[in-house]
Amino acid sequence: MGATKTDHFTDKQNAIATLAKALGHPARVAIVDYLLKVDACICGDIVNELPLAQPTVSQHLKELKNAGIIKGEIEGNTICYCLDKNSIDKLQSYFANISIKLEKKKKDCC
Amino acid sequence: MGATKTDHFTDKQNAIATLAKALGHPARVAIVDYLLKVDACICGDIVNELPLAQPTVSQHLKELKNAGIIKGEIEGNTICYCLDKNSIDKLQSYFANISIKLEKKKKDCC
DNA sequence: TTTTTATATTGCAATATTACAATATAGATT
DNA sequence: AATCTATATTGTAATATTGCAATATAAAAA
Numbered sequence: 001m002g003a004t005k006t007d008h009f010t011d012k013q014n015a016i017a018t019l020a021k022a023l024g025h026p027a028r029v030a031i032v033d034y035l036l037k038v039d040a041c042i043c044g045d046i047v048n049e050l051p052l053a054q055p056t057v058s059q060h061l062k063e064l065k066n067a068g069i070i071k072g073e074i075e076g077n078t079i080c081y082c083l084d085k086n087s088i089d090k091l092q093s094y095f096a097n098i099s100i101k102l103e104k105k106k107k108d109c110c
Numbered sequence: 111m112g113a114t115k116t117d118h119f120t121d122k123q124n125a126i127a128t129l130a131k132a133l134g135h136p137a138r139v140a141i142v143d144y145l146l147k148v149d150a151c152i153c154g155d156i157v158n159e160l161p162l163a164q165p166t167v168s169q170h171l172k173e174l175k176n177a178g179i180i181k182g183e184i185e186g187n188t189i190c191y192c193l194d195k196n197s198i199d200k201l202q203s204y205f206a207n208i209s210i211k212l213e214k215k216k217k218d219c220c
Numbered sequence: 221t222t223t224t225t226a227t228a229t230t231g232c233a234a235t236a237t238t239a240c241a242a243t244a245t246a247g248a249t250t
Numbered sequence: 251a252a253t254c255t256a257t258a259t260t261g262t263a264a265t266a267t268t269g270c271a272a273t274a275t276a277a278a279a280a
Contacts, residue, residue, distance in 0.1 A: 003234075003235055003236080003268070003269085004136065004137075004236090004267090004268065004269095006134060006136060006236090007179030008136075008160075008161035008162075009136035009137065009139070009161075010136075010140075011134045011141055013139040013140050013143065014136045016133065016136075016139050017133065017134055017135055017136040017138070017139045018134075019132070020130045020132075020133035020134045020139070021130070021131070021133075021134030021135070022130075022134075023126065023127065023130035023131075023134075024127055024128075024129070024130045024132075024133075024134040025114060025127055025237090025238085026114065026116060026118075026119035026120075026123045026124045026126075026127040027119065027129070027238095028112075028127070029119070029123040029126050029127045030119055030120075030123050032208070033123065036211050036212075039211075039215060044256070044257090047256085047257085050118075051118035051119075052118075052238095052239075052240090053239070053240050053241080054222090054256085054257075054258095055239080055240060055241080055242095055257090055258080055259080055260095056238075056239050056240065057257095058140075058257060058258055058259085059237095059238080059239080059240095059258090060238095061258095062258085063237095072140050073255090079256080079257065083208065083212055083264095085209065085212045085213075087207055088208050088209050088212065089205075089206055091201070091205045092202065092205035092206050092208075092209050095198055095199075095201045095202035095205060096206070098142070098146060098193065098198050098202075099195065099198050099199055099202050101146050101149075102193055102195045102198065103195075105149060105177060113239085113264075113265055113266080114238065114239095114265090114266090135267090135268085137268095154225095154226070154227090157226085157227085161267070162268095162269075162270090163270050163271080164226085164227075164228095164270090165227090165228080165230095165269080165270060165271080165272095166268075166269050166270065167227095168227060168228055168229085169228090169229095169235070169267095169268080169269080170268095171227090171228095172228085172250080173267095189226080189227065212241090221280100222278080222279100222280080223278100223279080223280070224277105224278080224279070224280080225276100225277090225278075225279090226275100226276090226277090226278100227274100227275080227276090227277105228274075228275070228276100229272105229273080229274065229275090230271105230272085230273075230274085231270105231271090231272085231273100232269100232270090232271095233268100233269090234267100234268085234269085235266100235268075235269100236265100236266075236267065236268085236274085237264100237265080237266065237267080238263100238264080238265075238266085239262100239263090239264085239265100240261100240262090240263095241260105241261090241262095242259105242260085242273095243258100243259080243260075243261100243273100243279085244257100244258075244259065244260085245256100245257085245258070245259090246255100246256090246257090246258100247254105247255090247256090247257105248253100248254080248255075248256100249252100249253080249254065249255090250251100250253070250254085
């Protein structure tokens with residue numbers, strides 16, 4: 001017990017959950033916001049932007065990368081991290097679809 | 111250590127993280143999918159739809175409710191759970207906004 | 221009123237996450 | 251080559267999450 005029962009759900013459900021989970025921490029949302037704000041890929045100063053120690057930031061970046069929210073390559077002693085539009089679009093369309101279905105429904109009982 | 115440093119981030123970042131975190135588990139995504147599929151609010155049979163024990167499902171429902179993804183009221187020995195369109199829309203517009211900004215960018219270095 | 225039915229709560233064990241100090245790594249600079 | 255700089259990894263402690271058995275709760279049905 002304690003481990004998520006991933007194999008009992010559909011691939012799509014797991015995929016959405018993985019992406020959502022990656023953004024389920026304010027530091028990682030902040031990283032995404034920062035990547036958008038600077039409008040660039042090379043963000044060597046991201047550690048200075050967050051109220052967290054360098055290893056912690058590195059760990060959060062790793063999780064975002066593992067989940068597919070960002071992609072990045074090592075370039076010497078700097079890093080090139082970019083948002084992966086494909087993943088963002090997956091989330092966007094998932095929620096847009098829900099929203100549309102809720103709009104049609106209107107049986108607003110709660 | 112171990113606790114999330116919530117107070118170091120903006121309210122919006124925390125709000126998005128809370129909503130995303132709630133959907134960061136496939137069982138909770140499955141619950142959302144099911145609420146959409148049945149197109150109704152009263153979903154007493156949700157326990158039978160998931161590969162999890164009743165207390166576990168109850169706990170996931172509680173987390174979805176705490177995060178604001180669903181709203182619900184107790185009605186006798188059945189439950190009326192609905193998706194909260196407001197929360198879904200928050201997520202949808204957050205990701206739509208990111209997507210639009212990424213579209214404009216085009217400096218696809220990674 | 222007793223029983224049934226459906227959901228919630230409690231308690232607990234297994235696992236995962238969060239955070240950081242210390243250290244490693246590797247390209248850039250001198 | 252030695253040093254600097256930026257990021258990654260390791261190890262570890264604190265906390266959170268996941269899952270379920272056992273139990274509680276409360277309205278409905280008998």
